[in-house]
Amino acid sequence: MNRTLAWIVGIVAGIVALLIVTAAIGNRDKSGETVPADAWAQSVCGGIGTWRGEMEDIIDGIRQVPATGTGVEEPQSQTPQGTTGLVRTGLERGIRATDTLVTGIEDAGTPETARGTEAAQLISRWSTTSRSALEQAQDSLDHEAPTLEEAVVQYAAAAQAMRSVLAAGVQTLVGVAALNPELGAAVQASSTCQQLREEQGST
Amino acid sequence: MSTADWLLVAIEGLVVIGFIALGVRSGGIGLGLWGGVGTLVLVFLFGLDPGEPPGSAMLIIIAVISAAAAMEAAGGIDYMVVIASKALRARPGALNFAAPYVSYLLTILTGTSNTFYSIVPVINEVARANKMRPERPLASSTVANALGITSSPVAAAMATILPLVEVYNYDLVDVLLITIPASLVGILVMSLFMSRHGKELEDDPEYQRRVAADEVQPPAPLDDIELKPNAKRSVAIFLLAVLAIVVFGLFEDIRPVVAAEGGGVEPLSITPLIMMFMLTAAALIVLLCHVKVNDVPGMPIFRSGMVAMIALFGIAWMADTFIANNEDAIVTALGGLAEKWPFMIAVAIFLVAALTTSQSASTRTMVPLGLALGIGAGYMIAMWTAVVGVLFLPANGTQIAAAEADTTGTTNLGKRVVDHSFQLPLQVVWIVTALVGILIVWLFFGGHTPAPAPTNTTP
Numbered sequence: 289m290n291r292t293l294a295w296i297v298g299i300v301a302g303i304v305a306l307l308i309v310t311a312a313i314g315n316r317d318k319s320g321e322t323v324p325a326d327a328w329a330q331s332v333c334g335g336i337g338t339w340r341g342e343m344e345d346i347i348d349g350i351r352q353v354p355a356t357g358t359g360v361e362e363p364q365s366q367t368p369q370g371t372t373g374l375v376r377t378g379l380e381r382g383i384r385a386t387d388t389l390v391t392g393i394e395d396a397g398t399p400e401t402a403r404g405t406e407a408a409q410l411i412s413r414w415s416t417t418s419r420s421a422l423e424q425a426q427d428s429l430d431h432e433a434p435t436l437e438e439a440v441v442q443y444a445a446a447a448q449a450m451r452s453v454l455a456a457g458v459q460t461l462v463g464v465a466a467l468n469p470e471l472g473a474a475v476q477a478s479s480t481c482q483q484l485r486e487e488q489g490s491t
Numbered sequence: 492m493s494t495a496d497w498l499l500v501a502i503e504g505l506v507v508i509g510f511i512a513l514g515v516r517s518g519g520i521g522l523g524l525w526g527g528v529g530t531l532v533l534v535f536l537f538g539l540d541p542g543e544p545p546g547s548a549m550l551i552i553i554a555v556i557s558a559a560a561a562m563e564a565a566g567g568i569d570y571m572v573v574i575a576s577k578a579l580r581a582r583p584g585a586l587n588f589a590a591p592y593v594s595y596l597l598t599i600l601t602g603t604s605n606t607f608y609s610i611v612p613v614i615n616e617v618a619r620a621n622k623m624r625p626e627r628p629l630a631s632s633t634v635a636n637a638l639g640i641t642s643s644p645v646a647a648a649m650a651t652i653l654p655l656v657e658v659y660n661y662d663l664v665d666v667l668l669i670t671i672p673a674s675l676v677g678i679l680v681m682s683l684f685m686s687r688h689g690k691e692l693e694d695d696p697e698y699q700r701r702v703a704a705d706e707v708q709p710p711a712p713l714d715d716i717e718l719k720p721n722a723k724r725s726v727a728i729f730l731l732a733v734l735a736i737v738v739f740g741l742f743e744d745i746r747p748v749v750a751a752e753g754g755g756v757e758p759l760s761i762t763p764l765i766m767m768f769m770l771t772a773a774a775l776i777v778l779l780c781h782v783k784v785n786d787v788p789g790m791p792i793f794r795s796g797m798v799a800m801i802a803l804f805g806i807a808w809m810a811d812t813f814i815a816n817n818e819d820a821i822v823t824a825l826g827g828l829a830e831k832w833p834f835m836i837a838v839a840i841f842l843v844a845a846l847t848t849s850q851s852a853s854t855r856t857m858v859p860l861g862l863a864l865g866i867g868a869g870y871m872i873a874m875w876t877a878v879v880g881v882l883f884l885p886a887n888g889t890q891i892a893a894a895e896a897d898t899t900g901t902t903n904l905g906k907r908v909v910d911h912s913f914q915l916p917l918q919v920v921w922i923v924t925a926l927v928g929i930l931i932v933w934l935f936f937g938g939h940t941p942a943p944a945p946t947n948t949t950p
Contacts, residue, residue: 295915302922303838309929311834313870331865337658338862344654345855380819385859391830392863483658 318397320408325474328399332461333481335392339454340484342385346378379446380429383422386453390415390422393457401468414460418453425449492820500820503537507813508884508908514806515885515904515911519798522891522904526805533812542811547762548605548888549800554769555608556796558729561773563790565780566719567726568616575617576713583621587686590614590628591635591678597733598639599671601740602646603761607636607889609733609769612792615896619710624692626901629893630912631685634920635678636889638879640850642671645740645761648850652875655858659868669872669928669936677876677924681916688915689901697900707898721780728779732772739764791898799892806886807848814847821846822856829860836861837874837925845883853878869936873928879921885911 323331394415398408425446433439465471475481492500510529514522533539562568579585590610597606614632618625640646644663653663692698701707739746740761748756777784787793814821822843829839836857844853854875861871881887885894885904890913894902905911 299915299918299922302918302926306837306922306925307834309926310837310866310870310874313866313929318865334658334868335863338655338859341654341657342855342859345651381855384822384856388859388863391860392865395863395865479660480658483660 319394321397322400322404323397325399325401325468325470326478328396329471329474329478330480331396332393333475333478333484335389335396336457337480337484338392339385339389342388343382346381346385379443379450380426382450383426383429383446386450387419387422389457390418390453399464399468399471399474401470403467407464407467407471410460410464414456418456421449421453492823497820499537500817503533503539503813503817506532506537507809510809511806511884511886512906512908514802515908516906518904519895520801522802523805524801526802526807526809528805529809530805530812533809533816539812539816542808542813542815544804545807545811545888548807549804551605551762551765551769552608552796552800552803552888552892554766554773555605556793556800557773557787558732558769558776559609559612560787560790560793560796561776561780561782562725562729563612563792564782564786565725565776566722567729567776567780568612568792569716570718570722570726571613572616572620573713573716573718575613576620579617579621583623584686586614586617586621586623587627587631588679588682590632591682592675594632595635595639595642595674595678597737598636598646599643600645600737601761601765602640602643602649603740603765604636604640604889605762605765606733606736606740607633608796608892609729611889611892611896612795615893615898619692619899620713622692622710624689624695624901625897625899626689626903626912627685629897629902631678631681631916633889633893633913634681634879634882634916635674637850637882637887638674638677638876638920638924641876641878642667642674645743648854648878651851651854652858652872655862656868656872659862661868661872665869665936666872669869669931670876673873673876673924673928673931674920676927677920680923681920684919685916692899692901695899695901697903701898701900707900721782725776725780725782728772728775732768735768736761736765739768792896795895795898796892799888799895802891802895803888806891807888810848810884810886814849818847818852822852826856826860829857830864833861833864833866836864836866836871837877840874841877841880841883841921844878844880848881848884848886850878850881853880867932869932870929873932874925876924876928877921879917879924882913882917884908885913 318331393411398404398411401407428442429446431442433442465475507529510525510532511522514525517525530541534541559568575586576583579589594607594610594614597610598604610632611629614628615625618628640648643649644667649663649666652666656666689695698707702709743758746758746761746764749759750756773787776782777787825839825843825846829836840853840857840861843857844850847853858871858875861874862868866874882890885891885908890904890911894904894912896902902912905914
């Protein structure tokens with residue numbers, strides 16, 4: 289076996305080892321399954337917290353023009369010389385982030401409570417509606433508006449879609465938590481929910 | 492996206508790879524020229540919007556090579572080679588380990604890999620003077636330099652990941668406690684591999700060919716190097732400028748402030764500061780070390796730096812033209828891969844970084860996805876180091892600069908796009924760093940994070 293082939297085999301073996309280790313770590317696709325209430329609260333609040341982090345980054349990118357920048361992100365520039373997205377890019381990233389949030393909440397499963405099925409139905413309804421709204425928003429952005437007025441309406445609609453998805457999500461989660469006192473207690477005790485409350489309180 | 496759309500993206504990708512291949516085969520500024528042709532083809536034939544040429548990276552190269560070439564003209568490079576060689580006299584091979592760590596540290600302190608340009612000529616000359624294969628320290632230093640981004644508290648990519656993991660109670664210190672030790676081990680293993688990689692310099696056929704063709708001179712014995720009277724002073728000025736960049740990189744509060752669009756003020760970013768300090772260093776060396784300004788462009792460092800800049804111009808412009816038009820498709824495809832098989836998340840991070848040549852893009856798209864899939868935040872931080880995949884294709888400025896600086900020809904950009912000198916250290920370092928990071932999280936951060944908090948209520 290020549291040296292190059294040995295390197296390739298070694299690298300492939302390393303990647304396989306990494307894949308095995310990652311598989312062993314596991315993930316949390318519990319969609320369609322019931323999970324303990326505390327684990328459910330932990331996952332859901334974690335997902336929302338990550339979404340908030342993404343939105344912060346997006347908003348910062350939109351409103352902070354760089355010190356010496358030109359309003360565009362340059363390739364291979366590792367410092368924020370360009371805005372990472374103007375309005376359109378920011379909206380597209382926001383839609384993607386919200387879509388990821390929906391995935392996370394779907395994967396969190398159904399809380400294992402007396403009214404778990406109802407909770408699952410509420411979440412499923414929200415995620416279906418949300419995905420549809422986000423897809424519409426993305427499709428709308430993919431088409432160039434013929435006039436300035438329509439472009440503004442298009443952007444406003446995309447932003448509104450994100451807001452609606454989040455508002456409906458919060459409403460859904462409040463509804464789910466209200467179904468059973470155990471869920472309410474789980475949300476109170478979860479470390480990610482506590483962290484989320486602190487972040488919301490500080491802003 | 493329809494099948495036809497995907498097919499079009501694939502064809503455009505193949506065009507990019509084809510022109511990179513033509514460029515690396517051509518060598519030198521050929522890489523930039525073919526990159527320019529590729530951009531033209533993408534814009535005119537495929538109707539893509541042109542991307543952005545890498546203006547900041549090119550301007551930094553100009554500033555750094557101006558300072559380094561002025562130092563070379565003052566004899567400073569010779570002085571550094573002599574000093575480093577004396578320090579390494581007992582174990583010249585230690586350069587293979589020291590250089591990557593210095594390069595890694597520079598990135599940590601400044602938050603950008605652009606400071607690497609300032610040490611490329613020194614690493615190359617020290618290796619050559621000690622008859623070592625320059626590829627070993629140069630390639631591993633280039634990779635270590637890019638890896639430093641995920642260990643730097645002041646890097647833009649760090650600012651991107653922190654808000655994503657804060658909700659899981661991971662703050663900056665936690666992230667650094669995972670990425671720094673993992674990277675230190677990764678660099679050590681990479682350096683070990685690289686210290687045995689390739690033939691010794693004098694046995695290398697390409698080097699022998701270049702010596703025979705008089706394209707490169709064998710290094711003069713150290714004792715024969717005559718130091719110029721102002722050599723030491725030029726080195727002091729250059730190093731002071733690097734130190735100033737490090738200090739301003741590390742402490743944002745002492746930077747000048749500029750108006751922010753959203754109101755208020757913000758610290759000036761580090762990129763213009765690097766340019767200012769390097770040009771000032773060049774001016775001071777010319778002034779205080781009695782260097783003739785006209786001698787500076789004639790220095791070998793200046794020539795190789797300009798070649799690297801032109802190469803970067805074309806190739807990065809072409810890559811960005813492809814990426815700017817297809818980033819969504821790339822992220823969607825690789826995101827879909829990770830959603831279907833979550834165990835592929837580290838590979839997906841690596842590939843997104845490779846195909847978008849952006850650590851930030853990979854961070855902001857793949858890390859939230861991994862977290863949403865329920866992979867623990869600690870593990871995601873460990874696997875985040877895979878953004879070093881930006882070096883997978885030979886289209887990064889630091890890679891091009893390192894290859895151009897190495898006149899022996901041992902450090903190269905390959906012939907088949909992915910067989911460049913940086914591939915082996917890159918593959919070793921990202922795999923080892925990710926694995927060690929995962930081990931650190933498992934040992935010290937409570938295994939599968941975040942652990943669900945216990946509740947006091949019972950159904």
